[in-house]
Amino acid sequence: MKLKSILTFILLSICAISTAQDQLPIRIDDSKITSLREVVDTSLQLKLEVALRSNPEWKKLIDQKKMAVGIVDLSDPGKVRFARVNGNHMMYAASLPKIAILLTAMDAIDKGELKETSEVKKDMRLMISKSNNAASTRMIDRVGYEKLEAVMTD
Template sequence: MNYSEVKSKLSFLFCLLVLTVAAQKPLPIRTTEFKELKSNKCEALEKNLKAELNKNKSWKALIQSKKMSISLVDLHDINHIGFAGVNENNMMYAASLPKIAVLYTVMDAIDKGIVKDTPAVRKDLSLMISKSNNAASTRMIDLVGYKRIEKVLRSTKTTLYDAEQGGGLWVGKRYAAAGARYPDPLKGLSHAATSYQAANLYYHLVFGKLINNQRSAEMLEILKNPQLGHKFVYTLNKVAPNAKLFRKSGSWKNYHSDSVLVWGKDRRYILVALIESSHGEQIIRNLITPVEKVLKKSRMLNCSE
């Protein structure tokens, strides 16, 4: 092989590497255009999602009784995002899932200089998300307070609690036996979410719009590689072992919830599920297969119609 051939081959390999890196689209994605999640509503995707979920009679009954809430964001083409929901604006008790709102509030306070960024705070944030540690979560709630959490969630810049849209993420109780309650004004819940607003938080993180690009990247790092392997993670570790997972879940009695951003070569989506059922854990595990079936079909859809 002569010099020109070697040079040509190296050039080809370099171009291939550049294209591969570009295809991976490291998070957060920088974009000059950003549309609110609800403006990406895809009727065809939603129709297919509802039809697939309703094939299961027990799931259909949960949906009809508003004990099952699902939000799905198709990110396989970031220029043509599709959003679909089932009872997505129905606020439900969500156990530990709203700890993502505590993460957001603490990071916002750090960014504004209200809270000092220390190794102890970072450790608690990590424990709160990766292991859902209640003691660490309570320390973070006490650090910022209920009113500041509410203020950040109601912020007009990134509204994650909107009374006119069914509510959203809410934290109104420490993850401890002692302490006053600060229930949400709509349903009086202490730890609540709508699947839409949980998905909306991840959506803003994907594009670096939660506080700013740097803080979004830091929050994604904290959410990455969940250490609790149940619910969505149980199935995703089998079907997509190489995908990056950013995740927070919750369970208490019959209330089960999970939220995940899946970012891989063949899978890029946000999925949130809130279930009120004694079988909620298993239902959430089983959701991945039908949802991915819907996503594969969605690549042939025209969401502008």
């Protein structure tokens, strides 16, 4: 019960933050917002790749698909520019998606679709308290991408 209360608080906080466009320093009409894929800038893309690949460790991680970077240039709100490296490659979950994974797992447990075993509880605890990516991946494997998407879009 305590975990559900904490999760509810976190999700409500995220919703409050994500719906606060009027508080952003850059105000733009929703009809003018476009997908980042539509504003990929080749010049910015080249600069990003050169900068990242100049670091041997980063180059290695990028080549191994273990590092992804995205940058959005909002210096001119009327001409947003975007560049990314490995932006279309699935990476291990970061901290924010772990909340969605936890919510999906709890929903699956409540509906009898996932058994609450000691391994499941341990992975959920590691995923949230230690931000453990391996535990997150195991939980995604247990609940599946389809279930995760269904819970998040309901």
